[in-house]
Amino acid sequence: MKNFIKTMTTLVETLQALDQVINHEQTILCSGRVNGAALQHITEQKSSLLATVDYLDKQRRQHDERLKQSAPYSRQPEIAAMWKQVVQMTTNLSQINRHNGLLLGKQIDYNTEALAILNASQSQKFYGANGLETVTGQSVRKISV
Template identity: 30%
Template sequence: MLELDNIFNNVTVMLQSLSDILESEQQILIGTNTISQLNDVINQKSQLLIELKLLDEKRLKVSARYNIQSPYSENPELALKWQAITNTTQRLAQINRDNGILIQNRMNMTQQSIDYLKSINNPAVYTYHGYQQPETISSKRAKV
């Protein structure tokens, strides 16, 4: 059981790190001048999620070896730690969803800006006589 306790302690520490990363990500998404840091934060988050997945796989193997399962009600100390991990995970999942919404909103605003700029900045097309053509002419010639 000591092995499970160590795993739970490591998961708790990693979840705290993930919480810090998600909060940094959210601050970057809300702010306007630090967006260049987003890539680093996303990479840190991805690495941490991989490590958490590996720890969870280890937890499942150890649990199977001791023939116990979550929520670990057979051991009150483990049950309390598991409940804390579960609660933290749910809270972090909500923060991550919120960050996803912020990212989607930024992408929508960026696309709207691009569409607007395209609408006001149509390149002028000139004929071979030097007159401005109001619409783009197709490169295919019509047969008469």
């Protein structure tokens, strides 16, 4: 039983850490300028924490089988309180993560539009492949006398 309580406690703590990471991700996505490196770091943290949550949930299920119990653990008030916290946090995290996905989609759309504008302006070449200036598609060599 002590191992089960430890697993549940660790699960709650991991979800709290994930909450901080997802809220930080939202702050980055809502800022005027998204820092790609910071967003990549957040993504790595999020992936790591989600893997930990998955592992802890598998442990919880193994404990359930071994102890012949199941959620919401109404016979054990301490565990029932932790389970209620887990359910509330996962619901909240799911909503925030969905919102972050929408923000990320908007950011991708914005970047795609910006790249299209930049690529259109780059269609007019000022220098040829040889590094010389071009005028209406012809290379021009300047000769000094």
